[in-house]
Structure formats: C-alpha cells, structure tokens
Amino acid sequence: MTSKLRAIEESYSRIAQSYADHFFDELRHKPLDRALLDVFADQVRGRGPVLDVGCGPGQTSRALVERGLPVTGLDLAPEMIAEAARRSPDIAFRTGSMLALEDADATYAGLTAFYAIVHFDREELAQACREFHRVLQPQGLALASFHLGGDIVHRDELFGQRVSLDFVFFERGIVEEAFLAAGFRIEAFLERAPYPEVEHPTQRGYVLARKPA
Template sequence: MTGKLRDIEASYSHIAGSYAEHFFDELRHKPFDRALLDVFADQVRPRSDGMGGPVLDVGCGPGQSARALRERGIDVTGLDLAPEMIAEAKRRLPDIPFRVGSMLALDDAPASYAGLVAFYAIVHFNREELTQACREFFRVLRPSGLALASFHLGNEVVHRNELFGKPVNLDFVCFERATVEGAFVAAGFRIEAYLERAPHTEIEHPTQRGYILARKPYSAG
C-alpha cells in the first residue's frame, strides 16, 4: 500500500463514526441519486435470460449506497479501504457483506459482478490512479456489466487536514468530464450516459456533480 493509500485508510478510520452519522441517511435528501440507483438496479437485477447478478459497491463507506441497492432487491457487496468504516457498515447493515480492500487492486476474480457502483469513491485519486481503478472495474465486471460512478466536477484539488473536528490528511480531487470518461473508455468501457446536477448546497460541498454510466461490451473477454 502506498503512503497516500495509508493516509486515506487512516483518515477515514479516524473519522468513521462521525462520517457515518453524517452521511448514512444522505440519500433521503438526494432524489436525483436515488433515481439513478433505480435505473442502475433495473439493469443489473437478475433476469430470466441469465443477465444481471451481483453488484460491488466500491468505496462504500458506512453503506448508504449498498443499503439503497439492497432495498431495490440487488445482491450487493460493499468494499472500503478503511477497516473502521467497514466496521460501521457491518454494524448498521449486518445482512449485507462488507470487506476491506482497495479498488486499485480488487481481490475478485475476473467477471465476478454484473454491476459496480462508485459513488464519490474516486475523489482522492490522481489521473493515473483513476485509470487504474477503471481497469480494475472492467476486469471484475462480466461482459455487458454496468458501472455507475459519481464525482465532483472541476479542476481543483482541495486539501483537508481536519474533518469532523479530527485530524486527517486528504486531498479531494475534482475532475473534468472528459478526464473521467477518458479513463473509462481507455479501460475498455462504452459510455452509455452522462448526467450532471447542481449541488444540494444545504447538505453538500458546493460543486457540480457528474455521473457516468459505462458498460463493458458484451464481446469483452
């Protein structure tokens, strides 16, 4: 694990309890995000023709997206770098499997999942790390598998050395649309949709939000 990943792990483990209290119910206030999860769930839910199947929620935090997917009938597993964040998720959602791991080096076999969500999971990466994450997403998805990613739009990097009154060492990276789309395409994905929304300024950092739906081609090995 690189020094940067150790900083991310330590920072989120340090603030896991406060972070969970603040964000676990955030989707109640985000109708656009819930609607996108509805669209995603409809496409990855198992069907009689054999399509669909399990989903991986990377950078799952305390499990808010995993909970939403389970409520939509999806067989979901959550993964996060921070052990204390995973402990929070397991405590709050004992019926969903969660594990510690890095999206830059997933420990899943190729073609393990029908879908993958990464809600603000790429916000600490540089361009090279983003490209590596997309390659891992592509590897673990089945042919025709679907990825849904959200991110902050822009070109700035915001450093934080404190969150929830506790010390952290985190850089929050904003990406241009072309950068994120380019990383998914370079990994082999086909972009199916791009959407953008304004922030809910009363509960969110005041940045525009971008969402990408990307599919692994059916002919991919």
C-alpha cells in the first residue's frame, strides 16, 4: 500500500463512527441519487452480483440491497467496514483497494462508486476505471459520482479527529476520458446543484458507463 493510501485508510478509520453517524441516512435527503440508484438497479437486477466500492458505512450498499441486488461493499478502512457490518449485518463487506481489486475478471454485473474517487489524482482515477472495467461482466454497468470542478481541498481535521485527506474535484471531461480510455461506453452524464442543507456545497457529477459486450 502506498503512503497516500495508508493515510486515507488511517484517516477514515479514525473518523469511522462519526462519519457513519453523519452520512448513513444521507440518501433519504437526496432524491436524484435515489432515482439514479433506481435506474441502475433496474438494469442490473437478475444479472449477477454488484460491487459497491468505497462503500464507507454502507449507505449505498444498503440502498442497493433494498432494490433487490446482491451486493458486496468494499472499503479501504477496516474501521469503516466494521461500522458498515454493524449497521447492515446482512450485507457482505470487506476491506480492499479499488486500485487493485482482488476479484476475478468479469465477476460483477454492476459496480457503484459514490464519491469513492474523490481522493485520487488523474493517474489513480484511470487505474480505478481500468479495474472497474476488468471486474465487470460484458454489458456490466458502472455508476460513479464525484465533485465537479478543478479544486483540491486539503483537510487536516474532520469530526474533531486528525486526518490527512485531499478532496479532488474533477472536470467532466477528465472523468469521461478515464472511463472511455478504460474501455467503457458512457450512457449518461448528469450534473446537479448541491443539496445545501445536507451536504458540502459543491456541484455534483454522475457518470453511468457500460462495458461493451
């Protein structure tokens, strides 16, 4: 594991409980996110398992299970996985890096990455997209969300705990390029304004991409 990934792992392990308390119910306040998960689930249901990368405390994993999908949640931080397992003991969770997934080729019918790429530079984003493509079945579907823009915001503290995290905002074209270069076909790209009362005030981007047959 690189020093950067180690810092991400350690940071999220320190704040796992507070982060989970704050974000586990966030989808209740985000109607577009729920609608996109509905669209994703309708196209993946019955075709095989789904991987939720960067799952955190498992809020997206839970939403996918509620939509009838067999889901595994993956996160870098062991303490975050422990929080996810405590809150959703019926879902399979495991630690791991989306930059080097342990799964065999063509394992999953679908993959979600909700704000999972927000700490990556462009090279890491490209590697993640290649791994997403590798583990998806032909016609498999990926749904990713991220912060739109060109900023990098560093945080030394979150929820009263010491962390070392860079939050990277991506322009639309950079994300599209990474998915296309990995071999995906982009089916939709959406942007929305923030829900100011429940999340950080940034523009949000969503990409829905399919692995060709």
